[in-house]
Structure formats: structure tokens, C-alpha cells
Amino acid sequence: MKKFLQQTFASFIGSLAGLFFFFALSAGGLFFFFMAVLMNSNTPQVDNQSVLVFNLNSQITDSTGDRPLTVVLGEESPDILSLRQITTAINRAAEDERITALFLDGSKGNINTGYGSLTEIRTALENFKNSGKKIISYNVSLGEKDYFLTSLADEIYLNPLGTVEMNGLSSAQLFFADALEKYGIGVQVIRVGQYKSAVEPFTRNDFSPESQLQTEELLTNLWDIYTDKITESPTLTPSSINNIADNIGLLKAEEAQELELVDTLGYPDEVNDNLKIISNNENSDSVPTIDIGEYVAITNRNNTQNVKYTIAILHIDGNIVDGMGRVGEVGGDRMAQEIEKIRDDDNIKGVVVRINSPGGSAIASELIARELELTAQEKPIVISMGDVAASGGYWIATAGEKIFANESTITGSIGVFGLLFNLEDIADNIGINADVIKTNELADIGNTFKTKTEQEINIYQSNVDQIYTLFLEKVAQSRSLSTSEVDEIAQGRVWLGSIAQEIGLVDEIGGLDSAIEYLNTVLELNEQYKIQEFPQRRNWESELLTALGGANFKASNLDKVALTNTIWNLNSELELVDIINKPNRIYTILPFKMNIK
Known part of the structure; x- marks a missing residue:
């Protein structure tokens, strides 16, 4: 069926392209071309009043x-x-x-x-x-x-x-440790940070005390901000709003x-x-x-005429992944290319890095941060945090000379973890046996059909420890703190922007406009600038062709794993398929998909 759809789609595109070029080269094509130009010239206007x-x-x-x-x-x-x-x-x-x-x-x-x-x-x-x-x-x-x-x-x-x-506000989380045990899916965890609870849905059936503490504090602080804002009129008070919410x-x-x-x-x-x-x-x-x-x-059209300078906005918007990334993801390699373009463009005088990301791959985060550090040697870089700029998102933020965040921005989560899945019990239950021939003791360390040995766990843990240490050092250098001071406010803990400013993780409370105005002032541009946004939009055609060309989950991965993948994606910013396919990957990402309602 999929092959039929691919052939049909390709035929459709080919026919459409042929018709386009036929009309474009004919008198009728010229007629339609001039009609399109005339239609485009009929742009809307702003009427008085x-x-x-x-x-x-x-x-x-x-x-x-x-x-x-x-x-x-x-x-x-x-x-x-x-x-x-x-x-x-x-x-x-x-x-x-x-x-x-x-x-x-x-x-x-x-x-x-x-x-x-x-x-x-x-x-x-x-x-x-x-x-x-x-x-x-x-x-x-x-x-x-x-x-x-x-x-x-x-x-x-x-x-x-x-x-x-x-x-009021709430944040619900599903836990399925018992379900995974029932289906025979094994999970081994490596992490640093007592609040780094992204792994807990796989290992527990409820919130850990640390996770419960930080989530309660975050929701309470956010609700206090909310009630203060909506009760600025004299007829309402935070107390009356809480009475309504409770009763x-x-x-x-x-x-x-x-x-x-x-x-x-x-x-x-x-x-x-x-x-x-x-x-x-x-x-x-x-x-x-x-x-x-x-x-x-x-x-x-009126505000970009005769301007001399350019301020670039680089959007880090989505999960941070290795490679180029798909639509809606932040690919480390793709972002590195975009940053290089910005660095080489002499018309761009300053850069605002707008981060709206829960984090992701530690390697991709470091690649992006490194390119920004190189760019900062040539032009100023400031950070603007959106709804969330946490974990790998905060890693990237360390490259800026100044960090702006909103009061209700979710940030921090300075911690590292890895997940090691094994399908040993699933395979055993349905009669599949995995055997390995190897030259050295650790040759099959990435085998997902066996439980990791203590030696193998220690190897993975040492890598996680090393990345966490590097994370602490980057934050310490960026924020003029000692690594011990950073460690006290790190441990994977999540903070609201208002609290993050108090503990030194954020410089100023303000949005994207504040970050742009900061560059306008520092660079003495006198409002004579235009905005250029990076990266450029990718179209949906490539996404469609990719979707037609490959399945997300092969049948050999079994229905039970597909079920787990569905449950996981409801609760996590990560994709279970990527974790299984690349078991040695280390992540810096939020504790779980924080859907605040």
C-alpha cells in the first residue's frame, strides 16, 4: 500500500510539474502570470479608525x-x-x-x-x-x-x-514501571542529579519525593504570579481567586x-x-x-526601508537532536550551519538566541554552544528564554553575554541522564534467543537483548559523570559562580524565571523585545536595524516524502514495544525509538513533558 502511495504521489507531482511548465511557456501561462502579479498587488490596507x-x-x-x-x-x-x-x-x-x-x-x-x-x-x-x-x-x-x-x-x-x-494549575504524569515489568521490558538508568526525574516514569509508579517537591514549588510559584497578574483590578484579590479555585x-x-x-x-x-x-x-x-x-x-514594509544594520534572531525551538533534525526538531548539525552563516554575514551586528527547548542530546547541545561561543568572539550574543529553556536549552544559554527570561519561563534542569533498555525478557517469552560471538569482553556493550553488567553500567555512568562536570563548569564560567555553587542549584532541578534570577541563573526579567532592545542600545544602532530570523522555514513536502518513504517502527520491534513507545511519548520529550536504536546516547532534558493545566 505504501509503495502504491509513493508511486501515485510521484506521478501526481510529475504531472503537476509538467502542467506548470507548459502553462508557464505558453500565452495562457503568461496571462495567468500577469493575473497573479495584479492580484498580489491588491494587498490589504489599514483604514482609519x-x-x-x-x-x-x-x-x-x-x-x-x-x-x-x-x-x-x-x-x-x-x-x-x-x-x-x-x-x-x-x-x-x-x-x-x-x-x-x-x-x-x-x-x-x-x-x-x-x-x-x-x-x-x-x-x-x-x-x-x-x-x-x-x-x-x-x-x-x-x-x-x-x-x-x-x-x-x-x-x-x-x-x-x-x-x-x-x-488552579496541575501537572499530571503517568508511571508505568509495573507495566514494563509485566511486558518484559527491562530498564537500567544512569544519571546525575537527584532532581533529574526524566527516568522516573520507567522506574517508579509515583513521583519521587524530590520530583514532587520541585513540581509543587514550580506550580505554586507560577500560580502566585498568575493570581497577582489577574487581580490588578481592585475588585479581585488572590484570596478571592483561590476561594473560587477551591470551591x-x-x-x-x-x-x-x-x-x-x-x-x-x-x-x-x-x-x-x-x-x-x-x-x-x-x-x-x-x-x-x-x-x-x-x-x-x-x-x-514601512519599517524596514533604508535601515543600515541587521540583528539576527536564532530560534532554538524544539527538542535538541543529533544530525540535521526533522521538522519541529533542533538538529545540532543544522544549527551549526545556521550559526556559521550568521557569523560570516558582516551585515549582522548582533544575535539574539531565542531558546524554547526542554533540551535533548548533550552532544548536539554542546555543538550548538561551541558555534555560538565562536560567534561571540566577533559579535555580541544575548539569550532570550521563551516558555522553557531547560537542561540542554540552558547548556546553549551559557554562550550568551546576558540572559533574559520571563517570570514564568521554566529553566534550569542542569543534570544528565541515560536510559538503557533491554528486550531480553520479551525475546525469551516468545522464543527468540540472542547469541553473540565477540573478540573482546565489551564488544557487545550496545546489545539491547541483554541486561548490562555492573562493569558496563560503570562505563556508562563515568560518561554521564564527565558530562555533568562539564555542564557545571560551563554554567560556573558563564554565571561567574564556583562549580560547588552551581552544583547546589543544579542536580537537575527546575526553576521558574523569577527564581532563576534570584539564584543567578538569569540576568534580567524580560521577553524577546527586551533582548533586542539591549542589543540596540549596546551596539548604538539608534533603531536603525532590521530583524533577520534563522533558520529559514522548511516546507512540508520533504516531510511528506519522508513519511511515505519509511516507517517509524519496524514490525520486528514487536507490538509491546510500540505500546510502550506510545505511552512514553505522552509523557516525555524524548522518543523511545531513538533511545532503543542509540543506547549509548546521553541526554540533558527536562524531567518529563511538563503539561501545565
Whole structure:
């Protein structure tokens, strides 16, 4: 079936290419070409007294990079906006006389991004509000992340049949040590760091005391930041929010209005009538609106003319892996090539490394950090941390001269581990026997069909210890601390950005815009710069061809292993297949997939 799909797809592409070149070389092709040019020239404009619209259901990415095939083919897929597009549009609109108000539109769904990104968007909304312009919000239902933004609105509308979720934060984790034992999958662990709990789902059936402690503290600190932000109005207090979270949790529309979480219960047409008044369009049939993507595209054309300098933004966005990496991953080799391009470009005067990664391969992290260190000898490098910049992500951050993070950024996790799987019991249960002929005692150290000996474990452990020591030394040198001081705050422990600043892992609290402004000041660019983002977007065609060309899991890996892979991927940033295929790999990554809800 797969071969048939490949042949069919190849035939389709070939036919399409042939038709394209035929029309391109014919009179009809020229006609369509000129029509396309004319259509492209009909670009949207910003009308006077317009309302800027931010669709809260937009898919928010940290960069304008890779676009997965699943997004392209998805039915009714949401708008895709980078975080910088959103903050840039809102900040520009604050000073644009043509924009009279901002509409936070939650009619299509809820916002879904990390609290680090939400903090940067909220900062831009505060700037817009401080300009004297109004913010109006409308939601069918309000989640806690939505409310983190809409609480700033001058008027908060909620559908009369809607609800407001206000029940606190949680982070759930599955543990399946018993299941692995039942299926005969063996796991041996090598690690440094008492808080480095990424291996615990395989070895335990509950949180370890260390993991429970750090997760509770992280959630509590994040919730305190959250309640402080949303209660800046005089009618709400952190105490009242906690009372709601403990006793109600999910509020009906009338309850939310009575408790003053929302202002008005209404429908979209009523919101539209209010927007007409606010934007001075009450005598018009409709309100002139423009969405964020269009607004940024229009204003970019005016803001990048006749600029002298360039600031590069290098996005480290995703799991850090060896090699070139797939779409959505940070390939060490690919990033090294991108950094070399930046270093060789004389027009680029400074670099912001934007990290939104839980970490990954220690080798790939060090490769990226090394290339950045070489670049720092020629041009300044600053770090901007997004939702998460932990473990291998923090390893890379040590190459910057200054580290910016948001209050709610998840960072730290300075620790190292490795996982050694063996399928000995599975093979034995179904009658498969693995035999080895070898020249030396350790020739089969990577054999996944046998349990590692004490000697072999000690060899792996020594490698992990060495990498942890190197990690401590890099952090110590970067942060002007002793290795013993770093070790006290390391051990794989995770910190929020606000706490990380207090213990010396972060320099300043601020987002991507703060990091850019720092370079503008240090380099004395006087706002005469443009932004160039790296790496360039990869298209979905290559991803599709790769998907058609190979399976992720061969049948010989057995259904039981596939089941374990599925469970693992629900809980971890790592891929089980990669661990099994490369058992000697050492990782610097977050304790587990920290889905905070």
C-alpha cells in the first residue's frame, strides 16, 4: 500500500510539474502570470479608525520556521502567528493613529501556548492599554490562559451560555514501571542529579519525593504570579481567586459576572455594536478591522526601508537532536550551519538566541554552544528564554553575554541522564534467543537483548559523570559562580524565571523585545536595524516524502514495544525509538513533558 502511495504521489507531482511548465511557456501561462502579479498587488490596507483583531485561537509559534504537514492538511486549521508577530503588531498599533481599539476574539476557541509566551503578549497588551486605547474581549468559554490576557480588557464579554475555568494549575504524569515489568521490558538508568526525574516514569509508579517537591514549588510559584497578574483590578484579590479555585472551579456565565470575573454577558453582534462606538464607527454599517498577520505584513514594509544594520534572531525551538533534525526538531548539525552563516554575514551586528527547548542530546547541545561561543568572539550574543529553556536549552544559554527570561519561563534542569533498555525478557517469552560471538569482553556493550553488567553500567555512568562536570563548569564560567555553587542549584532541578534570577541563573526579567532592545542600545544602532530570523522555514513536502518513504517502527520491534513507545511519548520529550536504536546516547532534558493545566 505504501509503495502504491509513493508511486501515485510521484506521478501526481510529475504531472503537476509538467502542467506548470507548459502553462508557464505558453500565452495562457503568461496571462495567468500577469493575473497573479495584479492580484498580489491588491494587498490589504489599514483604514482609519480600524480595530486590530487578535484571534485567540491562533496557533502561536515561537518562530516563523517549520510548518508541519499536519497543520497544512488540517481542516479549519487556526491562523499561525509567531509570538514576535503578535507583540510587534500590538506595540505598533499602540502608536498607530489609524488603530483605535484592540479586539481579543475568543469566538473560535481558546488560546493554547505557554505562560512564558502569554507573559510577553500581556506585556504588549499593557503597553497598548497605556496608550489610552481600549481593549475589548469576547469568549464563548474562558480558560485560565485566556483570562491571563482578557483580564486586562476594558470590557470582558462572555457568551450567556459560556463558562469560566478557574481551578488552579496541575501537572499530571503517568508511571508505568509495573507495566514494563509485566511486558518484559527491562530498564537500567544512569544519571546525575537527584532532581533529574526524566527516568522516573520507567522506574517508579509515583513521583519521587524530590520530583514532587520541585513540581509543587514550580506550580505554586507560577500560580502566585498568575493570581497577582489577574487581580490588578481592585475588585479581585488572590484570596478571592483561590476561594473560587477551591470551591467552584468551573463557573457558569451568571456566576462569573456576579463574582466580577467578567463584565457583560452578550453575543457577537452586541460586541460589534460596542466596537462601533469605541472606534467612532457608530454611523457605519460595519467596523473596519485588520488581523494581526495582515497588519504586521503591511507595517513591515514601512519599517524596514533604508535601515543600515541587521540583528539576527536564532530560534532554538524544539527538542535538541543529533544530525540535521526533522521538522519541529533542533538538529545540532543544522544549527551549526545556521550559526556559521550568521557569523560570516558582516551585515549582522548582533544575535539574539531565542531558546524554547526542554533540551535533548548533550552532544548536539554542546555543538550548538561551541558555534555560538565562536560567534561571540566577533559579535555580541544575548539569550532570550521563551516558555522553557531547560537542561540542554540552558547548556546553549551559557554562550550568551546576558540572559533574559520571563517570570514564568521554566529553566534550569542542569543534570544528565541515560536510559538503557533491554528486550531480553520479551525475546525469551516468545522464543527468540540472542547469541553473540565477540573478540573482546565489551564488544557487545550496545546489545539491547541483554541486561548490562555492573562493569558496563560503570562505563556508562563515568560518561554521564564527565558530562555533568562539564555542564557545571560551563554554567560556573558563564554565571561567574564556583562549580560547588552551581552544583547546589543544579542536580537537575527546575526553576521558574523569577527564581532563576534570584539564584543567578538569569540576568534580567524580560521577553524577546527586551533582548533586542539591549542589543540596540549596546551596539548604538539608534533603531536603525532590521530583524533577520534563522533558520529559514522548511516546507512540508520533504516531510511528506519522508513519511511515505519509511516507517517509524519496524514490525520486528514487536507490538509491546510500540505500546510502550506510545505511552512514553505522552509523557516525555524524548522518543523511545531513538533511545532503543542509540543506547549509548546521553541526554540533558527536562524531567518529563511538563503539561501545565
